Amino acid sequence: MMTSSILNPLDFIPRIPIGNWVDDIIQALRTAIGPLTRVISTILSGFMGVLSDLLLLIPPFILILIISAVAWKLASQRVAVFSFIGLSLIYNIGLWEESIITITMILVAVFISLLIGIPTGILSTRYDMVHKIVWPILDFMQTMPAFVYLIPAIFFFRLGVVSAMIATVVFSVPPVIRLTGLGIRLVPEDMVEAATAFGTTDWQKLTKVQLPLAMPTIMAGVNQCIMLALSMVVIAAMIGAGGLGAVVLRGIQRVDLGLGFEGGVSVVILAIILDRITQRTKDAKE
């Protein structure tokens, strides 16, 4: 250990209590917006409960067929076959219910991410101010280790599915915002000019020219968003999110390699299906 000396002037600066400050802020926020978080919490958990119950109500075999059909329509025959075999395997090893919970969480998280991300991305291209504020925040959000998001989420929404959901949204929204913004910025200047020359309103320009032309890029953002949501949903098992993440977590806690592996494989299967379906949609639009 070094003792403080004139050669190490940094030691004379007292420790800056960043951690305490964050604690204080979160605490203050918690009391301030407590009622709001409770409302959000109730709505979200209610909605997710209903959605996963609905999905579980459908006989697994029928649901597998439906998902395979969707894969066929949006992607290809190969993806459809893979979906059918993969999902059947998940059912076979008894992780069906957990998978449905995971899928539900992803669907809801992605839906919320798009709801927040696409308009924010659009706004960032219209107002430089929004861009200047949002982009550093996105950089910050994306470099922050994913686990850190779990802590404030618990603070506001307590342990459970809703916290996991909020953390997942925070984690998966940046690519949607970024790629929506990027896609719109990449629309060739002369097409925007042509639209203007025909007397478009801002809304017409956005919906008839900019968004359709930005669609491939936005879809890439959606694809990334889904992938990030999936990875976060697994991590979020640590704060009681349930689903496949919980299976993996149980495997770790019991040092049960087999259980952990089964959970892991199921996650990979879901990841591949979701990725291929959204990626193919993107290609088709191009």
Added chain:
Amino acid sequence: MATIKVENVTKIFGDRPKKALEMLDQNISKDEILEKTGNTVGVNKATFEVGEGEIFVIMGLSGSGKSTLIRCMNRLIEPTSGDVWVDNENVTKMNEDELRNFRRYKQAMVFQKFALFPHRTVAENVAFGLEIQDISLEERMKKAHEALDLVGLKGYANQKPGQLSGGMQQRVGLARCLAVDPEILFMDEAFSALDPLIRRDMQDELLNLQSKMNKTIVFITHDLDEALKLGDRVAIMKDGIIEQIDAPEDILRNPKTEYVARFVEDVDLSKVLTAEGVMVKAKAVARPKDGPRMVLRKMREAGISGIFMVSRDDELIGYISSDDARKAVDADQTSVEDILQRDVVTTLPDTTLNDLFELTASATIPVAVVDESKKFKGLIIRGSLLSGLVKEAYPHDDE
């Protein structure tokens, strides 16, 4: 029909437009203003009028401010000062709604790089302006098809623009404007991105359409030949200043400034006309797989006495005369190998007429125009040389 009046329109690019304007008033040069304020003078006090049904061409080299000027007229670029009057309305004073309506109903614009929307079909592209006007789907598709007929693109309605050639894409661009039936057409280097032969076709077609529609057209170009051919009157621009506005004939005869004089002095000389400008498109070409009978048939169909053979990627291989082909057929040969003349006289597209005269004088068959990569572009027959000269010397005559 509309008349346009442009009064003292000035555009300064930069953050100190007021200062730059003052300096312009003191007759300080563009370069000095750039040095002292860091601002660029795009257009310097442009003043002109365009009459009903007139084709007004603004001609200048790149950087002369012509594209800026045309954009000031529908305010795609806001002029720094000056007024643009269309009929009796001041476009520069219009508020947002009035400007939008002006753009929707009164004018339309054709762009150099077409600016078609790749996610829409040709018909949907053409109907775009009508869609913006909130016209019903049925009505706008009807009008879109009419406009497509007008530019000769019947049957392409459901293709995507990316599937069409450059010339056809610009026809779509033109149809997109005609569909809204505007009184004014702004055409910004509309044909500059096209191949020379197609460009000539489009120019003819525009003149042809104009004789039926009688729109007020402002046409921007950097090509003097094009300006002289299309314009009822031509404005020549340099460094943001309009140097002269006159009918083509008068520009050629009485250039008012040294710049214009330098510009037009070459026009009536065979020095500036190039092979590319006077060549004609081959009516038919032979392919390596063709036998004598096929070759002869192609010539007969096209009504020509000789035919060039080109490879699948348009590289020139040789020439076959109809006499030789007939002999080969009579001798019942199956290959054209024996009658193919491989050493044909060729020339590059930018060879001037002067040099071409010598070439064609000694040649017994047409001279083939090939580019650097040996691609066959067109051919030159003696007659086209002369007509090229006549046409250029008296560009205002009807051909």
